[in-house]
Every structure is written in C-alpha cells, then in structure tokens.
Amino acid sequence: MRGHDQINTFLPDELILEMFGRLDSKPSRDACSLVCKRWLALERLSRTTLRICATGSPDLVVDLLAGRFRNVRTIHIDERLNISLPCQPPGRRRRTDIAAVSSVKLHCANEKNGSPDAGSDSCSLSDAGLTAIGEGFPKLEKLSLIWCSNVSSLGLISLAEKCILLKSLDLQGCYVGDQGLAAVGQSCKQLEDLNLRFCEGLTDVCLVELALGVGKSLKSLGIAACAKITDTAMEAVGLHCKSLKNLSLDAEFIHNKGVVAVAQGCPALKSMKLQCINVTDEALSAVGTSCPSLEVLALYSFQRFTDKGLSAIGNGCKKLKNLILSDCYFLSDNALESIATGCKELTHLEVNGCHNIGTMGLESIGKSCPRLTELALLYCQRIGNFALSEVGRGCQFLQALHLVDCSSIGDEAICSIATGCRNLKKLHIRRCYEVLSLSLSQGSQLFFAKISCYSTFPWLILLG
Template identity: 55%
Template sequence: MKGHDLLNDVLPDEALIHILSYLDVPSDRGSCSLVCKRWWQLESETRHSIRIGASGNPDACVTAVVRRFTGLRDVSFDERFGFSLIQNGDATSRRGRKRRRGTDELSPLLTESLWSSLSDSGLMLLGQGCPRLEKLTLVWCSAISSTGFKSLAENCCGLKNLELQGCYVGDDGLKAIGQFCKLEDLNLRFCDGVTDLGLMAIATGCAKSLKALIISVCPRVTDATLAAVGKNCSLLERLTLDSEGFKSDGVQAVARGCPRLKYLRMLCVNVEDEALDSVGRYCRSLETLALHSFQKFDKGFLAIGHGCKQLTSLTLSDCYFLTDTTLAAIASGCTELSSLEINGCHNISTSGVRAVGRSCRKLTEVVLKYCQKIGDDGLSEIGRGCKLLQALILVDCSAIGDSSIRSIAGGCPGLKRLHIRRCYKIGDKAIVAVGQHCERLTDLSMRFCDRVGDDGLAAIGAGCPELKHLNVSGCHRVGDAGISAIAKGCPELIHLDVSVCQSVGDEGLAALAGGCRSLREIILSHCRSITDAGLGFLVASCTKLEACHMVYCPYVTAAGVATVVTGCLSIKKVLVEKWKVTPRTRRRAASILTELCMDL
C-alpha cells in the first residue's frame, strides 16, 4: 500500500539485524543504513569490524568512527595506504549519497589529502569508545608509544588478538597488555622497540590464554623470551619465529614446555639439529612444520619422523643440506602427510620423492620448486601411490618430463590444480593425458612451457569442462585453434592469460566471446596479432569482464582502448600504454586508468 511502511511496521529489530548479517559487501551495508533512521541505528549497533587507512587527521577519524559504530570488536589501522574509503565500515554508498548524522562527520575525513599518523591520543579514544574490542591491528603506526597502549589495555580488558607491524611500541606498553588483557594471539613484526622484558611480561600475564605467537624481525628479542614462553605458556598451539637472534636453546625450551604445539614455522639460521630433535620428542601434536634456510640438521628429522605422527603439512625451503635419507625418514614416519613443499633444496633427488610417494598415500598437494635433481621416476611414484592428489605445482624442475605428468594424470583423477612453470621437457603429450583423465581440473597454468601447444589445449577443452583459470603465458605454440577449443569446452572460464603468445589473434577472442561469457579477467600483453576488432568481439559478449591487460599490443589503438572502457560496464582495471589513452577516455574512466596507465 502506498505510504505504508510494511517492513518497519512488521519486522522486529532482531529480524532486520539477521537480514543485515547476510550483507558481506561494505557498500551494501552502507547503502542499507541510508534507508531510514531505524536502519541507520541498527547498522551502527551491529557493525563489529572496520578497517581504516592513512588520513590527514586520524585521531579525529577515530572520534567519528567510535561515535558512529558503537559495537566495534575488530579494528584495523593500516597506514601504508591512503584513506580513500573506510572498508568494512563505509558510511556512504556509491550510488546514493544521502546525508545522515554520522555520514556528515566521516565524509570530510575520507577526502583529506594530507597524511599524518595515529597518535597515542587516538589510541586512547579508541580504547574509551570500544570497550568490547577483541582484535586490534596496527600497521606502520609509527607515532604510537607505550602511553597509548597503557590506556588501551586498561579500557579494553577483553582484547584477545593484537597485531603490531612496524610500530615503535616499547616494553611498558606490552607489560600493560600482559597485566590487563588475556591475549590469545600476538603478532609482532618489525617492532624495533620491543625487547625480552616486554615479551616476558606477556608470557607471564597471559600464561593461561596465549595460543598463537609470531615474532618476526624484532632484533632485540632473544632466547630469553622463548624460555619464558616455554616456562609459562603451556597452551601455546602456533609459533612463528623469524630472526637471527633465536638459537637452539630457545626452541628447545618451547618444545619442552608447549606440548600442544600444532603449528611451527621457523626462519632462524642459528637454530641447529638439537632444536628439531626436541620438537620431535616433545611436540607429538604437531600438524604443520615449515623450515626456511636451515643449514645444520640430520638427526632432528629422524626425531620428527619418529615422534610427529600427526604431521599433515611440511614445507622445506632453502634447506641446502637436506638429503634424500632425511626426507625418507619423515615420509616413513609421518604417513598422515597431506601437503608437501620442497623449495630450493638442491640435494633432494628422485629417490627422496619416490619414498614420499610410497609412504604418504594421503597427499593432496605437492609443490616442487627449483629442484633440478628430481626426475620422472620420483613424480611417477607420487602418481601411483597418492590417489587423493588435488594440486601439483612445479617450478624450474628441468628433469621432469611428459612421462611423470602422464602418470599423475592417470593415477590422480581428482586433480584440480596443475601449475607448471619453466619445465621445458613437458609438452603436449602430458597435457593431453591431463585432459583425458582429470575432468575435475579447475586451474591450469603452463607458463613458458615451450613444448605445449594447441593439441594440449584441445584435449583440455574436450575433457575439463569445469576449468576456470588458464595461464599459457609464454607458450609460443599456442594459437587461435587452442583458445577456440578452450572456449568451446570450458564455459566457466573466468581468468585467461595468453600474454606473449604471438599466434593468438582476433579469431581466438571471437571464440572466447562466443563460449566464455563469464570471463572476468584477460591478459593479452605482448600479443602482436590482437587488433581492435578482436577486442570489439570480446567486450560485446563478455559483459562480466573486470580486468584487461593489453600492454605492447601494436595493433591495439586508442579506439580499441575506448571500446574496452566503454563497452564493459563491470570493468575495473585496464593496463595499457599511456599514449593510447585519449583525453576523452581518461575523462570517462579516470578511476580505471589513472594508476595503471603507464609510459612503456
């Protein structure tokens, strides 16, 4: 009935709040808040998270935010980026700009061009205005000191998650946090002012609550902190260490005192074999282990294989002295392993991977990067033994060829993701096998694989109807025939990269326009056969296109750029040489081209 408000008269607050909870896009929630005063009030009270970038007056911004949103529990300040929009809490919509109380307060702050940093005063205001705060993230907020953290800790005793990156907070601030808050998750990155004293206070004050700890590039933190964590924090489950200041004694203390540890990631060049030995002995619940740049170990891996029976994810990066024997020891003991990544471990060869294939039958993901000694026999064993494999990523593995990929395709019909980069022995025979056996494939990348051509793509088009992502960048043998086969058989394709494919031209784009109406991103850079006509075919049918890269396409002119910009209502990103953008095109699409248009 005209003039009668059916929604507000019938629906109670609880029902409207439940409906608003289904809106994940910030702009949608902001638009709903402008419908009426009641919706504005409900949205203000039920908004729990907000992200804020750099602004001209961040302290005034905090005042407006806490006044507008009274129930905030998750607040993030990231001063690496400009404050063009309050994400997850914008008070204005893109289409309707109706003014409301609260919107008027925030709008001048959104357009401020000058930049300054959040201060202690702003942090104090945040603590006073958000007493129910549970999670706080501060990134490169260099003006904050311990004074602000003391006030925050006193007002926000329910704080559980604290992330500081590039902040100069000192020990007194961390001591206050440890005294008043029961932290569960602490993340410190590039915090030069933090020393062992502050973190020892956290370990003591949050002994019964701390479950996750990240210490990365904090040069004044040493093994004394880890000793305090091992002594007090028996509930710790996740630990990440990235510093030269940590040695084996500290890691041993944590291993002995934190038996519930499930996740351990270390980039510590001074940690040696005895640390891993302690982890294997005491951390029987370990599920994820990631080691980077470890140089001295041998027996430690034997202990990991013997003691960590629940290990499901293993990452070994730049561990130059890791051998096939130690990898086999882990494989034989950790049979629950589902994810394996070996990156730059130059002594790992075919026999080590063969042992993994024989023992770890539950593998679902294998990543091999810069492993020159791993040959076909090792990967073929993965294909024979690991029937549950869903993802295989190969980078610069020069000894791997068609036979191993054919074994993977035949033995792992559930494969969904296959990435191959600069593996020059892999060609059409391997990709044809993938197309014949892996009908669930959704993501295929074959960057700079010179032996892959149209025959391989024809098989993929015929056998992989669920394909959504395809990258054949640098595959010179791929042409219009292969792209046409993909267009015919893969209607769900949303991302395509054919950059540096000289044989792909307008015929391929016309086929895509006919078969891949859901395409959202296409990369055509360095395609010398693409013309304005091909772009016209594409934009006429692919109405969901959001991004188009066409740098160094000599036959694409300013008219073609204008066609893309004006023909795609959903377009958000266009990458092209600056001289191909006319003043008229720039006026019509400044937000799309301003930052991405370059002189090349």
C-alpha cells in the same frame, strides 16, 4: 519508508538485526542503512568490524566512528592503504566507507591550506588515536595496527587499560616499547593471539612480562626481525605459555636453547614456522620428542641442521600434515624418507631449493603418503620423472601440483600424474624445459592448468 508503513512499524528490532546479520556484503548493509533513520541506527548497532586506512586523519576518524558504532569488536588499521576520493557537496552527504571518510578529511584540509602537503603530519595513527579506540570501543576483541609508526607505549598502555576483553593484537611494524606490551600483559588477561613482526623496539623484558601476565591464555605468537629478542624471552614463553599452539619465529639471535625451551614447555604446539640460522639438529630433535600434536612445520633457510633433525620429526610428530622445506641445503633423500615413514597423514608438501633432495626422497612420499593433496617442487633439479610417477600411483587424492624450474621432470611424469590423480584441479608448471607436450587424460578433473615452459614450444592449456 515514508508515510504509514505498518510492516516496518511492527517489525521488532531483534528481527531487523537478524536480517542485517544475514547480509554477506558491506554494500548491501550500507544500502539497508539508508532506508530510514531507524534502520540506520540498528545497522550501526549491528556493525562489529571497522577498517581504517591511513589516508587523512585516522585519529579524528576513530573519534567520530566511536560515537556511531558502539558494538565493534574488530578494528583493522593499515597505514599501507591509501585511498583518495574527492569531497562531496555538503547537501549530498551520505555514510561512506571508512577509508573514504578518512581521505575526504585530508583532501578538504589540504584544499583549505592551499597545499597538497599540508596536514600530512596527521596521516598516521598516533597515541591519541589509540586512546580514542580504548575509550570508544570497550568491547574490542581484535585489533590490527599494521605499520602504524607513530604509536608508542603511551598509547598502547591507554588502550590496554580500557580494552580488557582484547583477544587478538597485531602490532606488525609498530615501534612500540617494552612498557606498552607489558601493560597489555597486565590488563588483557584473555589475549590469545599476538603478532610482533618487525617490532624493532622490543626486548626480552616485554616478553617476559607478557608471558607472566597472559601465559595461560596465549595460543599464537609471531616474532620476526626483533633483533633484541633472545633465548631469554623464549625460555619465559616455554615456562609460562602452556597453551601455545602456533609459533612463528624469524630471529637470528635465537639459538637451540630458546627453541628447545618452547618445545619442551609447550606440548600443545600444532604449528611451528622457523627461520633461525643458529638453530641445529638439537632443537628439531626436541620438537620431535616433545610436540606429538604438531601438524604444521615450516623450516626456512636452515644451514646448520641435517637429516638427523628431520628424522626426529618423522619419528615423533605422527600427526604432521603440512611440511615446508625451503633452502635447507643439508637435507637429503633420507630426510624425506623419514617423513614418509613416520607421517602418514601428510597432506601438503613443499620442497623449495633443497638441492640435495632427489628422486628417491620424493618417491618415498608417493609410496607412503596416500593422503597428499598438494605438492610443490621449486628449484628441485635432482628430482626426476620416476618420483612423480610414484606420486601418480600412490596419491590419488592429489588436487594441486606446482613445478618450478625442475629441469629433470618431463612429459612422462606429467602423464603419470594425469592418469593416477583423478582429483587434480590445479597444475602449474614453469621453467620445466623437458615438458614440451602434454597428454592429460579426460579422467582427470583438471579445472585449471597453467604451463609456461619458456622454451621453443610454450604451452598454455585450459581444460574443462
């Protein structure tokens, strides 16, 4: 806007900021920031999210960006990202994507040193970068550090002391220690969401300290592949984290004692995803008895619980909407019948590799769960046509059906679904060799159907 532009001159800053807030895409915001220096400064003030990849020198990039974007509240740093762009001529520099800024710096450093490997030590975020984040973004509320292997407790302590407004912290794959996470619990009293997947350096000590510090605010907790986390940590969570709503737990050293403590201490739980090989019916019974608000339950690779545990879920968790059963070999039709009888609000069901569940179990779902909208049957050899026929009659709101390697399901079942499920939008069939031809009624609003039978007569059907 060169010359005397009275429209731009008289527009208040608040109105321009409101305009930036209504732009959906980053390219549009970038384009607006190039209009004039005033718009550039205002756009920087309105920017609330930054994404940084590991290509280049993340520490330096964070330091540079901190002076430009003072109101950032969300930062994502992912060391799995790798974007390589050529350097731009000095006379044609413009503000680019954050990932591009990072890659340009590494490219230039390598060219200067004459080696493509030079400067590779600076390709990972370090404690210096975390310190820069803490000093440069005091309003930070959400931070994701994905596989940032060079950060340690020292950097996390520095960040926690500065970013006291932090509400969400993702440390997936970061080898931080107990002291760093304990500092988060002491300083970030508003923390609600914490992901500790693949944080191998943590022990029970940090989770106990964390539960003491932010137990009143913590709502979501994810733990996976943390071999030093035991029932002691879960007992602390159950004792202090009364507002916990989401728990994702993948730990081979967690037993009934830990899961029972969380179930009994956190009655507000709405989502629970468990992969704990040492957990038995006792733990699931506690969940069914103490968690009446549970809406999502995912059970992976359970070898030590039976129909008794899932029956407790059916009897106590009346609000259950989403159920995933994967490789639970000791469950039978009785387990699904218990869910069907007690969980009338069920909308999503996935049965994967549960070889003792057959036609009768799914038939009960079709009869008793009319709100079902998505059904996935994976490697279910014992479920036959009659089960899906019952689903077709009773689940008129079904929108998505996934069938993989179900050798007992054929054309009859698919036709029943097409006739009864008029809202069906997605049908995915793979390795179901009895499905050789399809007759889908026009009354079914099928927008996408992918059928891969890998038989003598493979079919690919797209219906509008």
